[in-house]
Structure formats: C-alpha cells, structure tokens
Amino acid sequence: RRKPLPTSGELVEGILKGDVTILSRAVTLVESLSHEHQAIAQEVIEKCLPYSGNSRRIGITGVPGAGKSTSIDVFGLHILKDGGKLAVLAIDPSSERTKGSILGDKTRMERLAVHPSAFIRPSPSAGSLGGVARKTRETIVLCEAAGYNNIFVETVGVGQSETAVHSMVDFFLLIQLAGTGDELQGIKRGIMEMADGIVINKADGDNVDRARLAQAQFRSALHLFPPTMSGWIPEVLCYSGYYDLGIAEVWEMIDRYFKFVKDNGYFERKRQEQARYWMYETINEQLRNHFYSNPEVERLLIEKENRVLSNVQSSFTAARDVLDYYFTQK
Amino acid sequence: RRKPLPTSGELVEGILKGDVTILSRAVTLVESLSHEHQAIAQEVIEKCLPYSGNSRRIGITGVPGAGKSTSIDVFGLHILKDGGKLAVLAIDPSSERTKGSILGDKTRMERLAVHPSAFIRPSPSAGSLGGVARKTRETIVLCEAAGYNNIFVETVGVGQSETAVHSMVDFFLLIQLAGTGDELQGIKRGIMEMADGIVINKADGDNVDRARLAQAQFRSALHLFPPTMSGWIPEVLCYSGYYDLGIAEVWEMIDRYFKFVKDNGYFERKRQEQARYWMYETINEQLRNHFYSNPEVERLLIEKENRVLSNVQSSFTAARDVLDYYFTQK
Numbered sequence: 001r002r003k004p005l006p007t008s009g010e011l012v013e014g015i016l017k018g019d020v021t022i023l024s025r026a027v028t029l030v031e032s033l034s035h036e037h038q039a040i041a042q043e044v045i046e047k048c049l050p051y052s053g054n055s056r057r058i059g060i061t062g063v064p065g066a067g068k069s070t071s072i073d074v075f076g077l078h079i080l081k082d083g084g085k086l087a088v089l090a091i092d093p094s095s096e097r098t099k100g101s102i103l104g105d106k107t108r109m110e111r112l113a114v115h116p117s118a119f120i121r122p123s124p125s126a127g128s129l130g131g132v133a134r135k136t137r138e139t140i141v142l143c144e145a146a147g148y149n150n151i152f153v154e155t156v157g158v159g160q161s162e163t164a165v166h167s168m169v170d171f172f173l174l175i176q177l178a179g180t181g182d183e184l185q186g187i188k189r190g191i192m193e194m195a196d197g198i199v200i201n202k203a204d205g206d207n208v209d210r211a212r213l214a215q216a217q218f219r220s221a222l223h224l225f226p227p228t229m230s231g232w233i234p235e236v237l238c239y240s241g242y243y244d245l246g247i248a249e250v251w252e253m254i255d256r257y258f259k260f261v262k263d264n265g266y267f268e269r270k271r272q273e274q275a276r277y278w279m280y281e282t283i284n285e286q287l288r289n290h291f292y293s294n295p296e297v298e299r300l301l302i303e304k305e306n307r308v309l310s311n312v313q314s315s316f317t318a319a320r321d322v323l324d325y326y327f328t329q330k
Numbered sequence: 331r332r333k334p335l336p337t338s339g340e341l342v343e344g345i346l347k348g349d350v351t352i353l354s355r356a357v358t359l360v361e362s363l364s365h366e367h368q369a370i371a372q373e374v375i376e377k378c379l380p381y382s383g384n385s386r387r388i389g390i391t392g393v394p395g396a397g398k399s400t401s402i403d404v405f406g407l408h409i410l411k412d413g414g415k416l417a418v419l420a421i422d423p424s425s426e427r428t429k430g431s432i433l434g435d436k437t438r439m440e441r442l443a444v445h446p447s448a449f450i451r452p453s454p455s456a457g458s459l460g461g462v463a464r465k466t467r468e469t470i471v472l473c474e475a476a477g478y479n480n481i482f483v484e485t486v487g488v489g490q491s492e493t494a495v496h497s498m499v500d501f502f503l504l505i506q507l508a509g510t511g512d513e514l515q516g517i518k519r520g521i522m523e524m525a526d527g528i529v530i531n532k533a534d535g536d537n538v539d540r541a542r543l544a545q546a547q548f549r550s551a552l553h554l555f556p557p558t559m560s561g562w563i564p565e566v567l568c569y570s571g572y573y574d575l576g577i578a579e580v581w582e583m584i585d586r587y588f589k590f591v592k593d594n595g596y597f598e599r600k601r602q603e604q605a606r607y608w609m610y611e612t613i614n615e616q617l618r619n620h621f622y623s624n625p626e627v628e629r630l631l632i633e634k635e636n637r638v639l640s641n642v643q644s645s646f647t648a649a650r651d652v653l654d655y656y657f658t659q660k
Contacts, residue, residue, distance in 0.1 A: 046643065049643070138644070189558070190520050192523070193522070217553075221551035224522070224547055224551045225522065226521075275645050278646070279634065279635065279638050279645040279649050280649075282650075286653050305609065308606065311380065313376065314372070315467075315606075315608035316375070318609050
C-alpha cells in the first residue's frame with residue numbers, strides 16, 4: 001500500500017475545509033469496490049450529509065458532437081464570474097468500453113480545467129448503471145459539503161443513464177443542434193420530454209437561420225407535450241458555445257427556473273422524492289444483484305431463456321422455476 | 331364451491347375450439363389469487379403457447395374523454411368486416427379504486443358487445459401494476475389460442491401502465507383530441523414518443539379545422555423526435571369515431587405498419603424481446619414482493635425512510651441496513 005488510508009474524520013474535516021486533494025481521495029473511496037474503502041466512504045457520506053443539499057444540481061445531456069464539453073466550459077466560466085464553485089461530474093456506464101468518452105479528455109474544457117473554483121471528475125469506471133449512478137449521487141453529497149454550490153452532471157443522451165441523471169438533478173438541460181435529420185439520430189426517445197430546457201448550440205455564422213428555425217420548431221413541439229410535474233414550461237434557446245454567444249440568456253432561464261420551483265415548493269418536494277427514490281432504487285438493485293450473481297441461477301436463466309424464446313415455456317413459468325430454485329436453496 | 335374446477339386439459343380443449351364460456355373461465359383462473367387456480371391456469375397457458383402468437387396485438391391509449399370506447403367499437407366493427415375475431419382487453423391497475431373506469435361500461439361498445447366474433451374482457455381488478463399486466467399478457471396467449479387474430483389492449487394514458495402495454499403489443503396507437511390546452515392535461519409525458527400512430531378523434535363538423543391544425547402540429551413535432559427502433563415513421567391521422575369517418579385510413583396505416591415490420595424483421599425481433607422482458611420482469615417483481623411483504627422489513631422501511639427524508643441518514647446506508655436485516659434473517 002502506497003499511502004495509509006485516511007480516517008473518515010480526517011476526510012470529513014478536509015472536505016468541509018474545501019480541500020480538493022482530500023475531496024478527490026474521498027471520491028476515489030466512493031468509487032472503489034473494496035469493502036474497506038466502502039466502509040470509510042459510507043461514514044464520510046453520512047457525516048457530510050448535514051452539510052449537503054445547498055447547490056443547484058443541473059443535468060446536461062446531448063449526443064456526441066453536440067458540443068457538450070465546449071458548452072460546459074463556457075457555462076462554467078459564466079457562472080463562476082459571480083463567485084461560488086462548480087463541480088462537473090459525469091455518468092457514463094460505458095466509459096470503460098469507450099475509453100472514457102465523457103470528460104476523459106479534460107482538454108476540451110481547457111479553461112475550466114485550470115480554474116481554481118472548478119472540480120472536474122470523470123465518470124466512475126464501468127459497472128452497472130445503477131452502481132455508477134449511485135456513486136455519482138454520493139459524490140454530489142461530498143462536493144456539496146466541500147462548498148460546491150453548482151453541480152453539473154453530464155451524460156451522452158443515448159442510453160438509459162438520462163433517467164438516472166434526471167433522478168438526481170433539479171434541472172435537466174438538453175443540448176441540441178439545428179436540423180431535424182442526422183444530428184438527432186443518436187438521441188434516445190423520451191429524452192426530449194424530460195428536458196426543462198432545450199438549448200440549440202452552434203447558432204453562429206451561416207448557421208443562425210437554421211438554429212432559429214429549429215428553435216421555432218422545438219417551441220411548437222413542446223406546446224404539444226403534456227405539462228411538466230413542476231408546472232414549469234420548458235424553454236428553447238439558441239446559443240453558440242464556441243463563439244460565446246447567448247450564454248447569459250441560457251443562465252437567465254435557469255435562474256428563472258430555480259426561482260419558480262423554489263417559490264412553488266416543487267424544488268424541495270422533488271429533492272425529497274429523489275432521496276426516497278434512491279433508497280428504494282438501491283434496495284431493488286441489491287436484491288437483483290444477489291439473485292443474478294448466483295452461479296446456478298445464471299446457468300438456469302440461460303436454459304430458461306432459450307425455452308422462452310423457442311416458445312416451449314411461458315415467460316412466467318420460466319421465471320417461477322428459477323425463483324423456486326433461488327428461494328428454496330437459501 | 332358452486333362448480334367443480336375444470337381440468338387444464340378440458341380448458342385447453344375448449345379454448346382451442348374457440349368456446350367463449352370456457353375461455354372466460356380460464357381467464358378467471360388466470361386472474362385468481364388462489365394457488366390452486368393459478369396452478370391450473372399456468373398449465374393451461376403452457377399448453378396454449380404453441381397455438382399462440384398468430385395475431386396483431388394493438389395497444390390503444392388516450393385520456394378519459396378522448397373517445398376510446400366509441401373508437402374501439404368502430405375500429406372493431408371495421409376489422410371484423412373482413413372476418414376474423416377480436417379480443418378487447420384492458421390494463422388499469424386503478425380499476426378497483428375508480429370502480430372499473432375502463433371497459434367497466436360495456437354499453438359504450440354497444441355493437442362490439444353483442445358481436446359474435448368479439449370477446450371483451452375488463453381489466454383484472456386492482457393489484458400491483460406488474461401483476462395486472464402479467465395477467466393481461468397471459469390472457470393474450472389464451473385468446474390467441476382461441477383463434478382471436480386481433481387483440482386490443484386498452485389503457486388510460488395517465489399512469490405507468492402504458493409502458494407495460496407497450497411491452498406486450500406490436501403497435502401502439504395514441505388517441506388525441508384537437509387542441510393544445512386542457513385536452514392534454516391528463517396525458518403523461520413520454521407517451522407521445524411511444525406511439526407508432528397518433529389519431530385525432532372528433533374530426534367532424536365544426537371541429538374539422540382544429541383537428542387538421544392539430545394533425546399538422548403533431549406531424550411536425552414528430553419530425554423532431556429521434557427515429558423509432560423499428561424504422562417506422564409514426565403517422566398522424568384525423569378521424570371521427572362517432573360519425574364513423576376516416577376509420578379505413580387509420581387501419582390502412584396499421585396494415586402498412588405490420589407489413590413494414592414483418593418485412594424488415596422487427597416484428598419477430600420485438601416479440602422475442604418482449605418474451606425475454608416478461609421473464610425478467612416477472613423475476614424482478616417476485617424478488618421485490620418477497621422483500622417488501624416481509625413485516626419486519628415493512629416496519630424498518632418506514633423508520634429508515636423518515637431518517638432519509640430528514641437528512642439524518644443517506645439513502646444508501648438506509649437501504650443497506652434494511653437489506654442486511656433481510657439477508658441475515660433468512
């Protein structure tokens with residue numbers, strides 16, 4: 001072992017002082033698979049909880065190529081002008097496969113990467129989505145305790161991770177490009193309806209007209225959607241991350257949102273629902289893990305799945321057979 | 331006991347002959363909570379499986395007031411003109427609470443209710459969504475074995491049941507009304523993006539212009555959505571259930587869809603995915619049931635939930651504590 005493990009007390013003390021090195025070590029323990037590390041991490045989270053919660057948690061999604069990193073760079077600089085601190089996290093369950101497509105390349109956030117008030121942390125390495133999401137949510141608690149009053153959580157908009165992000169942020173921002181064709185190929189259905197704001201990037205130069213057209217189209221499309229739970233009407237704006245245009249307007253919208261949901265009580269209610277959600281989500285994930293990691297269950301599932309797919313056995317009796325084995329065996 | 335229980339062999343024989351009384355009895359056993367009834371039901375389903383699958387399974391959703399029952403009545407008559415048989419099922423986990431809002435009132439399908447080739451079955455009475463959905467899916471197998479080559483599954487479009495329906499049908503039809511305001515209040519976000527077809531009802535009389543406008547709006551909105559998994563481009567049509575206008579066009583669209591997905595292989599692939607989905611969904615539901623129905627777990631959950639909501643304990647250690655109790659206790 002290179003370094004002795006710090007105690008949870010030392011970590012908490014450092015985190016509360018805003019010590020970035022200690023915060024990083026604590027996040028590493030949160031992400032670790034070792035039981036010893038997890039035990040310390042859980043103590044640290046518990047002790048940081050009373051100091052957490054005081055931030056704006058913002059989910060940012062968009063397909064690769066939408067310009068997420070450049071945008072996060074300018075968005076981050078914009079909000080840090082007024083002081084405060086910013087943590088940029090990511091959820092990408094596939095990061096091991098794709099060699100860290102998200103935030104792997106900090107150079108794309110060149111200015112934020114060297115900013116003293118910004119903490120950038122790539123996605124925890126691959127694991128189940130539930131596991132990766134849980135770690136990110138725990139990291140939010142630590143960052144908040146360390147005084148980060150703005151949290152960005154980034155995803156790629158192509159998988160299931162958006163639902164996970166949506167369940168841990170206050171505001172969900174979707175970055176789109178002008179055009180109704182190929183640019184949208186990558187995004188997943190259902191994501192548009194989660195957005196509290198849609199922002200169209202690359203509204204610059206020759207592209208301004210197309211971006212304005214897309215804005216009008218998205219606006220009228222959103223009118224057809226059912227109302228949001230918060231009562232907020234999602235807005236559609238144009239901006240250019242590269243040329244730093246329209247950034248203030250995007251953040252005025254986000255400010256308006258926070259004022260709106262804090263006034264009508266939705267902010268607090270949603271945070272409570274999210275805490276409850278994560279408790280039950282964790283339970284359900286662990287129940288599944290315990291079942292699916294049983295070697296005999298794994299073997300039986302393959303056999304049963306084949307029977308189901310060849311229409312020899314119904315989905316329900318196949319499930320029952322595997323469950324019978326599992327529950328009698330223990 | 332009023333009647334002796336039939337054997338599974340007797341039931342299967344009757345079902346395969348298309349005997350409606352016997353089909354009804356078998357469905358009642360599928361819906362029963364009694365272990366004895368379930369044992370027979372599962373045998374019947376297993377024996378019917380090889381005779382199932384040969385139908386078009388169509389999900390139909392829309393908020394109360396959209397005119398679902400009237401529409402199903404005319405849709406049903408339209409397809410039965412060419413022969414064949416139609417089963418109309420429903421998923422409404424709230425049916426006990428709302429006293430059977432769906433299909434409870436067969437009189438709204440007045441012509442279908444007395445049609446010799448139609449079998450109408452209300453939603454199984456209340457239970458967990460998973461349970462209700464599972465029973466509906468099992469009923470589909472029995473209906474198909476009884477020769478019903480068209481299956482409608484109805485829902486109200488306001489809860490989570492649409493995801494369940496979506497996972498058991500080939501085509502998902504959303505009934506909408508003209509207008510962008512109050513009429514949509516009831517529908518849930520995310521449902522529009524599930525639809526393979528959107529049909530605007532009450533396009534008659536004074537309302538035709540508004541319906542056409544809504545059609546144009548939905549069409550352009552759908553262009554902004556990401557492509558569907560099937561490659562099919564969802565269509566938007568106007569019709570009038572009450573005045574029997576545009577019904578043929580709706581079914582020509584549905585016919586086109588089935589030709590399209592059968593040609594490109596998506597039909598078969600989706601059916602297989604659905605069978606697999608239901609196997610795992612059943613397993614996960616039973617794992618959860620086993621856990622949450624444990625009295626001491628129930629008590630602990632209430633206690634832990636309060637600690638989580640008052641920010642005294644993290645969602646994750648709260649979950650861990652309850653799981654520790656559950657797994658050591660057994």
